Amino acid sequence: MMTNPTGRLTQGQFSFLPDLTDAEIALQIEYGLKKGYAWSVEYTDDPHPRNTYWEMYGNPMFDLKDAAGVMLELNACRKTFPNHYIRMMAFDSTRNTESITMSFIVNRPAKEPGFGLSRQEGKGRSMHYTVHSYATDTPEGERYGS
Amino acid sequence: MNAPLYSIPGSAQAAATPAPTAVADGGARTVNEVLAQSQIEAVMDELERDLVGLAPVKARIRDISALLVIDKLRRNLGLEAQAPSLHMSFTGNPGTGKTTVAMRMAQILHRLGYVRKGHLVAVTRDDLVGQYIGHTAPKTKEVLKKAMGGVLFIDEAYYLYRPENERDYGQEAIEILLQVMENQRDDLVVILAGYKDRMDTFFKSNPGMSSRIAHHLDFPDYAGDELLQIGERMLGGMHYRFGPGAREVFAEYLGLRLKQPHFANARSVRNALDRARLRQASRLFADRDRTLTKDDLSTIDVADLRASRVFAAAS
Numbered sequence: 001m002m003t004n005p006t007g008r009l010t011q012g013q014f015s016f017l018p019d020l021t022d023a024e025i026a027l028q029i030e031y032g033l034k035k036g037y038a039w040s041v042e043y044t045d046d047p048h049p050r051n052t053y054w055e056m057y058g059n060p061m062f063d064l065k066d067a068a069g070v071m072l073e074l075n076a077c078r079k080t081f082p083n084h085y086i087r088m089m090a091f092d093s094t095r096n097t098e099s100i101t102m103s104f105i106v107n108r109p110a111k112e113p114g115f116g117l118s119r120q121e122g123k124g125r126s127m128h129y130t131v132h133s134y135a136t137d138t139p140e141g142e143r144y145g146s
Numbered sequence: 147m148n149a150p151l152y153s154i155p156g157s158a159q160a161a162a163t164p165a166p167t168a169v170a171d172g173g174a175r176t177v178n179e180v181l182a183q184s185q186i187e188a189v190m191d192e193l194e195r196d197l198v199g200l201a202p203v204k205a206r207i208r209d210i211s212a213l214l215v216i217d218k219l220r221r222n223l224g225l226e227a228q229a230p231s232l233h234m235s236f237t238g239n240p241g242t243g244k245t246t247v248a249m250r251m252a253q254i255l256h257r258l259g260y261v262r263k264g265h266l267v268a269v270t271r272d273d274l275v276g277q278y279i280g281h282t283a284p285k286t287k288e289v290l291k292k293a294m295g296g297v298l299f300i301d302e303a304y305y306l307y308r309p310e311n312e313r314d315y316g317q318e319a320i321e322i323l324l325q326v327m328e329n330q331r332d333d334l335v336v337i338l339a340g341y342k343d344r345m346d347t348f349f350k351s352n353p354g355m356s357s358r359i360a361h362h363l364d365f366p367d368y369a370g371d372e373l374l375q376i377g378e379r380m381l382g383g384m385h386y387r388f389g390p391g392a393r394e395v396f397a398e399y400l401g402l403r404l405k406q407p408h409f410a411n412a413r414s415v416r417n418a419l420d421r422a423r424l425r426q427a428s429r430l431f432a433d434r435d436r437t438l439t440k441d442d443l444s445t446i447d448v449a450d451l452r453a454s455r456v457f458a459a460a461s
Contacts, residue, residue, distance in 0.1 A: 059288070065263040066295025068333040073291065
């Protein structure tokens, strides 16, 4: 595929790097905690780039002091959804920010089929283009062989 | 295959350098060097200075500190050993300083590098056990997550187990606790506290809990002169002092109060002093036109203590 030569989903931070190890993830979490962010774990099996809101696993974790607590939640999520995309989100509650400040994928399916370009004939001779994930051809929960 | 092409601060260097040459981490070879690096002496001295009595507890804390210091030296020379289990149970009568010591314990363990963050999360049954089915596990896990990297202090831990109700959710909380206590020993230290007799029955009905706790510390009751010393320190902390003769009267008061039921050691001392402050305040309040000096305002007089009902009951 020309647009995605590695065959990997590239969304959020570090997505062009090799997968982060647990130690590296813990370091990133530690960084966020030091800044006072609240971490949460999200998962999905629909990798479409405009699928912004993934399902949240458990509650967002406020008032944590150490990365071990967040890793506990992440590992629980991995156990439940081994073949889903899982990402870490850091929420900054500082006034005027109140938004997600970090987001990176920490778990991905073994095989990512990628996206196809679909064309739609419009009025006149105009063409509408959109991307379509091959994975979503099967129903939810059955994608990626899970 | 996914070896990163960039260096990670901390973990990468530790993994890259072989163990025997890993002396770079402080490189301490003597006990004094470790003590100087961790400033543990300062906390220990503070403990000695601030807490009256409690000799067996202090001795045990010294032992634990010594073990952790030696462990650090061993690690510096490449002698790996599993981190010791440091879960503790504090038993003792009310007001014997269990919470205060737990607070210090978190500090000490942090200075020695045993826990990473050194904060204390104090909880009771309400924070761990849920109201309905399926509520307990997330609640307990949330508390555990908050306590990671520090010390989890469970006050009145025996309430977790209610034998009279076999469908009580406390058992579920205990099971999750046990699992984390076993699997995440490096991340978390759990301290259970409660009154001696009820903790004993708690441990008897939860042998798994008892065996996972390495240190059972019993807090003795304070003797009369120790209580007097505690009282004086409390007053000092609040910027009060005993007037002439008041110290002796307070000693007499403690002697009488000790014989009465429901004596809660340091807590009773604090309550007695708070009541004396009330009486002092109304004594000064009654005299509207008097110019009050700093001395007047900070002195607890004999009369303030004599008015206690403890003396009335005795005579």
